[in-house]
Amino acid sequence: MNFVVSSGALLKQLKSIGGVLNSSNTIPILDCFLFEVAKGELTLSASDMETTITTSLKVEASESGSLAIPAKTLLEALSNLPEQPISIIVEKSKLTAKLKTANGDYTLTGHNGEEYPKLPKLESQSSIVIKSDILLSAINKTIFATGNDDLRPVMSGVFCQFNETNSIFVATDAHKLVRYTRNDAKAGSVAGFIMPKKPLNVLKGLLSGIDDAVKIEFNKTNALYSFGSINLVCRLIDGKYPNYEAVIPKQNPNKLTIDRSQLLGALKRVSVFANKATHQIRLKVAGSSLTVSAEDLDFANDGTEHLVCTYIGEDMEIGFNSKFLVEMVSNLDSDEITIEMSAPNRAGIILPSQKSNPGEDVLMLVMPVMLNN
Amino acid sequence: MLRFVAISSLKNRYFWKVTVKEIMERRVMHMDLDSFFVSVERLQNSALMGKPVIICGSSDRGVVSSCSYEARQFGVHSAMSAKLARQLCPQGIFISGDMDAYSKHSRIVTEIIESRAPVVEKASIDEHYLDISGMDKYIKTATLWAHELRETIMQQTGLPISFGLSNNKTVSKIATNEAKPNGEKYIDLGLEKQFLAPLSIKKMPGVGDKTYVQLRSMGIEKIETVQQMQVGLFQRVMGENGVLIWKRCNAIDNNPVEPYSEQKSMSTETTFDKDTTDVQHLKRMVVSMVHELAFQLRKQEKVTGCVTLKLRYSDFQTHTFQMKIPYTASDHVIQKKLLELLDKNYTRRVLIRLIGIKFSHLVNGFNQINLFDDTEEMVKLYQAMDKIRLKFGDSAIKKAGGLGMGRRGEGHLPPGKDA
Numbered sequence: 001m002n003f004v005v006s007s008g009a010l011l012k013q014l015k016s017i018g019g020v021l022n023s024s025n026t027i028p029i030l031d032c033f034l035f036e037v038a039k040g041e042l043t044l045s046a047s048d049m050e051t052t053i054t055t056s057l058k059v060e061a062s063e064s065g066s067l068a069i070p071a072k073t074l075l076e077a078l079s080n081l082p083e084q085p086i087s088i089i090v091e092k093s094k095l096t097a098k099l100k101t102a103n104g105d106y107t108l109t110g111h112n113g114e115e116y117p118k119l120p121k122l123e124s125q126s127s128i129v130i131k132s133d134i135l136l137s138a139i140n141k142t143i144f145a146t147g148n149d150d151l152r153p154v155m156s157g158v159f160c161q162f163n164e165t166n167s168i169f170v171a172t173d174a175h176k177l178v179r180y181t182r183n184d185a186k187a188g189s190v191a192g193f194i195m196p197k198k199p200l201n202v203l204k205g206l207l208s209g210i211d212d213a214v215k216i217e218f219n220k221t222n223a224l225y226s227f228g229s230i231n232l233v234c235r236l237i238d239g240k241y242p243n244y245e246a247v248i249p250k251q252n253p254n255k256l257t258i259d260r261s262q263l264l265g266a267l268k269r270v271s272v273f274a275n276k277a278t279h280q281i282r283l284k285v286a287g288s289s290l291t292v293s294a295e296d297l298d299f300a301n302d303g304t305e306h307l308v309c310t311y312i313g314e315d316m317e318i319g320f321n322s323k324f325l326v327e328m329v330s331n332l333d334s335d336e337i338t339i340e341m342s343a344p345n346r347a348g349i350i351l352p353s354q355k356s357n358p359g360e361d362v363l364m365l366v367m368p369v370m371l372n373n
Numbered sequence: 374m375l376r377f378v379a380i381s382s383l384k385n386r387y388f389w390k391v392t393v394k395e396i397m398e399r400r401v402m403h404m405d406l407d408s409f410f411v412s413v414e415r416l417q418n419s420a421l422m423g424k425p426v427i428i429c430g431s432s433d434r435g436v437v438s439s440c441s442y443e444a445r446q447f448g449v450h451s452a453m454s455a456k457l458a459r460q461l462c463p464q465g466i467f468i469s470g471d472m473d474a475y476s477k478h479s480r481i482v483t484e485i486i487e488s489r490a491p492v493v494e495k496a497s498i499d500e501h502y503l504d505i506s507g508m509d510k511y512i513k514t515a516t517l518w519a520h521e522l523r524e525t526i527m528q529q530t531g532l533p534i535s536f537g538l539s540n541n542k543t544v545s546k547i548a549t550n551e552a553k554p555n556g557e558k559y560i561d562l563g564l565e566k567q568f569l570a571p572l573s574i575k576k577m578p579g580v581g582d583k584t585y586v587q588l589r590s591m592g593i594e595k596i597e598t599v600q601q602m603q604v605g606l607f608q609r610v611m612g613e614n615g616v617l618i619w620k621r622c623n624a625i626d627n628n629p630v631e632p633y634s635e636q637k638s639m640s641t642e643t644t645f646d647k648d649t650t651d652v653q654h655l656k657r658m659v660v661s662m663v664h665e666l667a668f669q670l671r672k673q674e675k676v677t678g679c680v681t682l683k684l685r686y687s688d689f690q691t692h693t694f695q696m697k698i699p700y701t702a703s704d705h706v707i708q709k710k711l712l713e714l715l716d717k718n719y720t721r722r723v724l725i726r727l728i729g730i731k732f733s734h735l736v737n738g739f740n741q742i743n744l745f746d747d748t749e750e751m752v753k754l755y756q757a758m759d760k761i762r763l764k765f766g767d768s769a770i771k772k773a774g775g776l777g778m779g780r781r782g783e784g785h786l787p788p789g790k791d792a
Contacts, residue, residue: 174743247744278676278700278738297737298635319739345742345752369739370702370752372674372759 001037001065002089007101009057010086011078014071016230017046017053019202021071032068034116035090035097037061046071047117051199051234054119065090066113069097073108119233120222127217128162128187132227135214136207138169139200141180141362144327146197147173154239157194162187170244176324177244177365178331184359193218194241199234206230248365249347252340254313256285257353260337264329266292266305271322273303280369281322286315294322318344319369328364345370395506396627398562400515400538402490402503403545404523406482407533407554409499410439413478414468416531425465429455435644438470442554478532485526494630502542504630516559523557539565541626547576565624570597577621584618587611596622636673640681641666642729648687650724656712660774662730663708668762670732671740671755676700678734680707682714685727694718695733702740703747704755704772707732 014033025031025048034045042059045052067090081101089098099106139158147155152174159170167185171178203225207214214227218236225232267281274281274294281294290309295302318341329337334352341348350364406412410428415421425444429437435455447462458465479498487493492504505515519538526534537548539560547569552558560568574593575585591610593599599607599622607615620626641662649655659682670677681695694714701707711730719725742752761770 172744174745175741177744242745275736275738277678277736280738321741345756346749347744365744367742367744369741370671370756371739372671 001035001061001063001067001092002087003037003042003059003061004085004087005042005057005059006083007078007081007086008083011075013044013055013057014075014078016206017044017055017202018071018075019205020046020048020051020053020199022048029068029111029115030117031070031072032111032116033071033074034066034068034113035088036064036066036113038064045116045119048198049117050196051202051232052117052119053202053230053232055228055230057229065092066116067092067095067097068111068113068116069108070110077106077108119231120235122217122219122222122224122233125217125219125224126189126191127215128191129213129215130167130185132207132210132212132214134167134182134185136204137360138167138180138182139204139207141331142169142171142178143197143200143204144331145171145173145176145178145364149173153237154194154241157196157237158200159192159194159241159244161190161192163190164188170241172242172244175321175367176328177247178328179244179248179363179365181361181363182359183361191218192241193223194237194239195223196234196237199232203232206232247347248349248363249342252342252349254285254311254316254341256290256309256311256313256339256341257336258290258307258309258339260329260332260335262307263290263292263337264326266307267322267326267329270294270303270305271326273301274322278369279322280319281325282317282319282371284315284317285309285311285313287311313341316341316344317371318348319371320348320366321369324366328366332362332364344368397540399504399506399540400508401541401545401630402505402519402536402538403542403549404486404501404503404526404534404536405546405549405553406479406499407535408439408441409479409532410470410475411441412532413471413475416478417474421466425449425462427455427458427462427465427467428470429458429467440465478530481530482526482532482534485529486522489522489525492630492632494632502545502630519559520557539568539624541565541624542628542630543578543621543626544569544624546578547572550576566600569622569624570595570600572596574599574622577618579614579618579621584611584614599623636735638731638733638735639666639669640683640729640731642683642727644727645725648724648726650722652715652719655715655719655725655728657774658728659711659715659730660708660772662728663704663711664772665767666730666732667702667704667707668759668767670702670735671759672763674737674739675735676702676738676740677707677732678736679732680710680714681731681733682711682718683727683729683731684719684725685729686721687724687726689726691727692718693731695731697734700734700736700738700741703743705751706743706746 022030030048036043040058040061041056043054043056045054081103084102087100089100095110095112097108097110142158146158149155155173161168164186166181166183169180210227212227214225217224221236222233223236270292271279271281271294273296275296281292284291288309288311290307291304292307293304328350332352333356334354336353338351338353339348345368347365347367352362411426414426423443425447426441427437427444427449428439429435437449437451437453437455437458439451440449444462444465449458449462475498483495486501486503490503490505494502496502508515508518515538519536523534523536533555535549535552535554535556537545537552537558539545539548540562544560544565548558548560572595574580574588574596577596599619604616604619607619643658678700679695679697681693683691683693685691696710696714698710758770
C-alpha cells in the first residue's frame with residue numbers, strides 16, 4: 001500500500017483521535033494508529049479496546065492495504081515536519097512504513113493491521129440525532145460530577161436518557177449530582193444508556209468547533225457516535241443507574257439568591273484556609289447576610305467572608321466540601337444563582353436564577369457534611 | 374513565662390536558637406502516680422489498704438493492668454496474664470477496674486499540675502512531664518518547688534505520687550522509677566551519667582525483652598558498659614534504634630516537653646473469654662467496636678482515612694490488615710470495610726484470641742453525607758444516637774448486632790498502663 005497525503009491534514013486527524021490511546025499498554029499494537037487505504041480513502045483508527053474511533057480523509061492511493069503504525073513516534077515525526085505532501089510507502093512483508101518527504105526519508109516499523117481491534121458491529125440498535133452544541137454542553141455540564149469509585153462503575157459515567165419531550169443527562173458521585181435537561185432535543189422513542197467518562201472526554205475535544213448534527217446509534221452494549229468523517233464506538237457501562245429523581249428533595253423552603261461570581265470568589269479564597277484533606281467550609285445564612293468560613297485546626301488557619309444575598313427562610317448553618325461547591329458554581333453561567341436548602345443534613349440544590357437558553361434546564365445538587373451542633 | 378515556651382514547645386528547627394547551655398541545664402520533671410489504678414480503688418474502699426490488690430479484666434483471660442506493691446512481692450507485675458497472677462497470688466484481691474473513675478482522678482491530678490507548672494505534657498493516664506527550667510528565678514529552688522507540688526497533689530487527691538527531676542525526660546523517668554514507691558529523686562546537673570551507670574540496661578525505656586536479650590548477648594548488663602562503648606557499634610548492630618539507646622544511656626535526650634500533641638489514631642481491641650473461630654461472633658464484635666469508636670470520632674469532630682483490623686491467633690501470631698478509605702465517620706461505611714477485611718483475611722481457621730480495630734489518618738472534619746447510601750432516617754438516627762450517648766454515656770444505646778459483647782464500651786482496661 002502506498003499513498004500521498006498532506007502532512008498537516010494527517011497530523012490534525014491523528015491528533016484528534018489520539019486521545020483514545022492509553023499511555024501505557026500491555027499489548028504493543030494498542031500503542032498504534034491503524035492506517036487502512038481503500039478506494040482512494042485513508043481510514044485512521046485509534047483504539048483502547050473499549051473505545052474505538054475512526055476518521056477518514058481522501059488520499060491519492062495506488063494500492064490498498066493496512067498497517068498499524070506506532071502513534072507516539074509518528075506524531076512526533078509529523079509535528080516536526082513543515083507542511084508538505086508526503087508519500088507513505090508500506091511494505092507489508094516487512095511491516096514497515098516509509099515516509100518520503102522533501103526533508104528526507106524515515107522508516108517506522110509497525111504491526112500487522114489485521115490484528116488491530118475491529119470496530120464492533122452494532123446489532124438491533126436504536127438511533128437519535130442530536131445537535132453537536134447540545135451534546136457538547138451536556139458533556140461540559142455533567143462530566144465533572146462523575147465518580148471514580150471502581151466499586152460503583154455506573155457512577156463513573158454519564159447517564160443519557162432520551163424521550164419524546166426532552167433529553168436528560170445525569171452525573172453523580174453520590175456526593176454531588178448534576179441533572180442537565182434539554183427540552184429542545186427530542187427522540188422518537190424512550191431510550192437510555194450510561195456513557196463512560198473517557199470517550200466523553202474525547203468527544204468533548206472533537207465536538208468543539210463542529211456544527212454538524214451527531215447521530216447516535218446504540219444497543220445494550222455499545223454506542224456509535226458519527227459526525228463528519230468521524231465514527232466513535234464505545235462500550236457502554238453495564239448496570240442500573242441509581243434512582244436519582246428519588247434523592248432530589250422537592251420541598252426546599254430556604255432559598256438563597258446571590259451573585260455567582262462574588263460567591264465563587266469568596267469560596268475560592270476561603271477554601272484556601274480549609275483543611276487540605278477534607279476541604280470543608282461552613283455557610284451561615286442569617287437575614288440577608290451569608291457568612292462563608294473555614295478553618296484548619298492543624299495549622300490554626302481560618303478564613304471568613306461576609307456576602308450580601310437575598311434569602312427567604314429560616315436562619316441556618318450548613319457545611320459543604322468546598323471543592324464540590326466551586327466546581328458547581330463555576331460550571332454555571334448565569335449572573336445570579338439560587339441555592340435551595342431545607343435542613344443542614346439535607347441536600348442543597350444550586351440553580352441558575354436566569355436561563356441563558358430557554359431549552360436548557362440545569363439542576364446541581366450537593367450533599368452537606370454532618371456538622372455537630 | 375515566654376522563655377519556657379521557647380524552649381519546650383518549639384520543634385527542632387527552632388531548637389538551635391536556644392543555646393546548648395540552656396538545653397543542658399533544663400529542669401525536666403517526670404511525675405508518676407504509684408500503682409495508680411490500685412490507689413484509686415483504695416480511695417474508694419479503704420479496706421484494700423495494705424492488701425495485695427490486682428486490677429485486671431473480669432475473666433481469667435485478661436491481663437494485669439495494675440497491681441499493688443504488696444502483690445508485686447508475689448511476683449505479679451502488670452501485663453502478666455490474669456491466670457498466672459491468680460496462681461502466684463491466690464490470696465490477692467482481684468478487681469475488674471473502673472476506667473471512668475481512673476480518668477476522673479487523672480484529670481484532677483492534671484489540673485493541679487497545670488495550675489502550677491508552666492509547661493506540662495500528659496504522657497499517659499498516670500504520667501506527666503513538666504519543664505520547669507528557669508523557675509528558680511521566681512521560686513526558691515526547683516527541688517523545693519517540686520517537693521511542694523508533690524505534697525500538694527497527695528494532700529488534695531489522696532493519691533501517692535513519685536517524681537524524678539533531672540535535665541531531660543529519659544533520666545527523669547528512670548529517676549522516678551528508682552524513687553518509687555512514694556518517693557522523689559533529684560539528679561543534679563552533670564551527675565546524670567553517673568546516676569545511670571550502675572543501673573541494669575533493662576531499666577532504660579525502649580529496651581524491651583528482645584532488645585534486652587540482644588544486649589545481654591553482646592555482654593552488656595549495666596548502662597555503664599554502654600557508656601564506655603562507641604556509638605558506631607550500636608548503629609551497626611541495631612540501626613537507628615541502637616543510636617537512640619546509646620544516647621539515652623549517655624543521658625542525652627533533647628526531646629522537649631510538649632504540652633499538646635495531635636492524636637494520630639484511635640483503636641480498641643478485645644481479648645475473647647475463650648478463643649473462637651465463630652465468624653458470626655467475630656463480626657458482631659467488629660460491629661460493636663466500630664459503633665463505639667466511630668462515635669468517638671464524631672465526638673472529636675474527626676474523620677478517618679484508613680482503617681486497620683488486628684487479629685491475634687491462639688498461638689499469639691498477630692496480623693494486621695489495613696485499608697485506605699475515603700474520609701468518613703459513618704458507622705456503616707467503616708463497618709462494611711472492616712467486615713470485608715475480616716472476610717478476606719480470616720482464612721486460617723485457627724482459633725482467634727484477640728480482635729482489634731484502629732482508625733488512622735485522622736483529620737478534623739465532618740462526615741460527608743452520601744446521596745444514596747445515607748437515607749435521611751439514617752442521618753437522623755446517627756445524630757439521635759450520638760445525642761443520647763453524649764448525654765447518658767457511651768453505653769446508653771447500642772446496635773442490636775453488637776449486643777451481648779461483654780463489657781464493650783464500659784471502659785475496658787489497657788494492659789500495663791499503670792506502674
